[in-house]
Amino acid sequence: ARAQIGVTGLAVMGSNIARNFARHGHTVALHNRSVAKTDALLAEHGDDGDFVRTETIEEFVAALQKPRRVLIMVKAGDPTDAVIEELAGAMEPGDIIIDGGNALYTDTIRREASLRERGLHFVGAGISGGEEGALNGPSIMPGGPKESYEALGPLLESIAAQVDGTPCCTHIGPDGSGHFVKMVHNGIEYADMQLIGEAYHLFRDALGYDAERIADVFTEWNAGDLESYLVEITAEVLRQKDAKTGTPLVDVIVDAAEQKGTGRWTVKSALDLGVPVTGIAEAVFARALSGSRDQRAAARGLASGTLGDKPTDAAQFTEDIRRALYASKVVAYAQGFDQIAAGSAEYGWNVTRADLATIWRGGCIIRAQFLNRIKEAYDADPELPSLILAPYFREAIESGIDSWRRVVATATMLGIPVPGFASSLSYYDGLRAERLPAALTQGQRDFFGAHTYERVDSPGKFHTLWSGDRSEVVA
Numbered sequence: 001a002r003a004q005i006g007v008t009g010l011a012v013m014g015s016n017i018a019r020n021f022a023r024h025g026h027t028v029a030l031h032n033r034s035v036a037k038t039d040a041l042l043a044e045h046g047d048d049g050d051f052v053r054t055e056t057i058e059e060f061v062a063a064l065q066k067p068r069r070v071l072i073m074v075k076a077g078d079p080t081d082a083v084i085e086e087l088a089g090a091m092e093p094g095d096i097i098i099d100g101g102n103a104l105y106t107d108t109i110r111r112e113a114s115l116r117e118r119g120l121h122f123v124g125a126g127i128s129g130g131e132e133g134a135l136n137g138p139s140i141m142p143g144g145p146k147e148s149y150e151a152l153g154p155l156l157e158s159i160a161a162q163v164d165g166t167p168c169c170t171h172i173g174p175d176g177s178g179h180f181v182k183m184v185h186n187g188i189e190y191a192d193m194q195l196i197g198e199a200y201h202l203f204r205d206a207l208g209y210d211a212e213r214i215a216d217v218f219t220e221w222n223a224g225d226l227e228s229y230l231v232e233i234t235a236e237v238l239r240q241k242d243a244k245t246g247t248p249l250v251d252v253i254v255d256a257a258e259q260k261g262t263g264r265w266t267v268k269s270a271l272d273l274g275v276p277v278t279g280i281a282e283a284v285f286a287r288a289l290s291g292s293r294d295q296r297a298a299a300r301g302l303a304s305g306t307l308g309d310k311p312t313d314a315a316q317f318t319e320d321i322r323r324a325l326y327a328s329k330v331v332a333y334a335q336g337f338d339q340i341a342a343g344s345a346e347y348g349w350n351v352t353r354a355d356l357a358t359i360w361r362g363g364c365i366i367r368a369q370f371l372n373r374i375k376e377a378y379d380a381d382p383e384l385p386s387l388i389l390a391p392y393f394r395e396a397i398e399s400g401i402d403s404w405r406r407v408v409a410t411a412t413m414l415g416i417p418v419p420g421f422a423s424s425l426s427y428y429d430g431l432r433a434e435r436l437p438a439a440l441t442q443g444q445r446d447f448f449g450a451h452t453y454e455r456v457d458s459p460g461k462f463h464t465l466w467s468g469d470r471s472e473v474v475a
């Protein structure tokens, strides 16, 4: 046996990761349900490094050095369970199975517990960066038993993206923690894309800019605080011309966004944990609204109102949008990191948020300058109550707050939907509020359900006898 790592599941992600391992000098055993994919990989890229071709699971397992390390890159869900079952039957105690697919973290918790009973290590690893990242350096979020990271960490770190000499890979915590943080990463990605989309919408419909001109703005922004992969590719997408019509490609793409589910999972989990991830939720719902094609067709032409005045100072409004985007983005990330803290507390994972900011600086879809600021914020105060309170972000938001309000107000007057900008601003106003209307909510709940309330002036729970003499009793 001579392979340091095996990869099973050689579709686009698995092939590229196998090649990445090989290019870093590791001997890689290859396996795929249908041998054709294995042979295609060897035919096209066999000289990327040292590969071991295998057909059966037995051959595959026999090709691996002990403790055996196998990375599964198959479709999430039932196929993953099928492959795990087959592998587990052929492996020995101490061997390590890594699931690099987009598994739901609760599935990972279940799989880890069941394999632990059989003496196997199971590592649910979130992998971000798409095809390109898989080949040239993804961000890797491995969970699972700490001991397994000793045998696995150096291998994974060698193929991960590197930022300032630090690999974008670190042990996240036990069982499902790796897939959980990958899920939230994707949720944040949804929010980030939605906010960028709203900025684009405002340039197009409030300022009347064409795609090329908007691309120039994003390119300029990418040289500053907003520098990020998503802003960079936004400019590239906007600049792309359609070969058939000669117009910007973005103008011929149907405006109905699809989703594969990780954003929805993030919101479901946030609902269960009671964490307000409004930025992510609005982004998921905005995609759903865009995809409601029949309703949209029926509603087209509904009155917009006539209050709208387009901004007259384009330079000022551009700067306003930039600041609104930045502030909304801080809120979305703050909420995502809150969800990670809540998940970590719920499942006893002990996730270090600064670590995530560190490994998300490179390789993954949300990689950005911004993550350096987040890392600094959590390094300075690991218990920071909210990212928006870190001095750097607080300053950025407070100095841009008028811009943020102008953008939301202008969009509202013009009838341009900005669910991300608006809900983030409401979240900010809610969090900083002296008195929220929740006092009234508590009164109502006590009225119809005797749910009790607390008082501002004395401890304990109280109830008003609403259907009696309306005196107050201690509950």
Ligand code: NBP
Pocket (backbone or CB within 6 Å): 008, 009, 010, 011, 012, 013, 014, 032, 033, 034, 037, 073, 074, 075, 076, 078, 079, 080, 082, 083, 100, 101, 102, 103, 127, 128, 129, 130, 131
């Ligand atoms: P797919 O998600 O399209 O899965 C295709 C692979 O699954 C093929 O190797 C196929 O084998 C194998 N497979 C299936 Br389907 N059912 C199987 C079964 N019952 N038993 C054994 N093998 C089975 O591949 P992908 O797009 O490369 O993604 C792989 C994983 O990585 C997924 O979990 C995905 O969510 C995740 N991911 C993808 C991206 C991305 O950008 N695409 C990014 C990050 C993570 P066959 O060749 O014999 O049909």
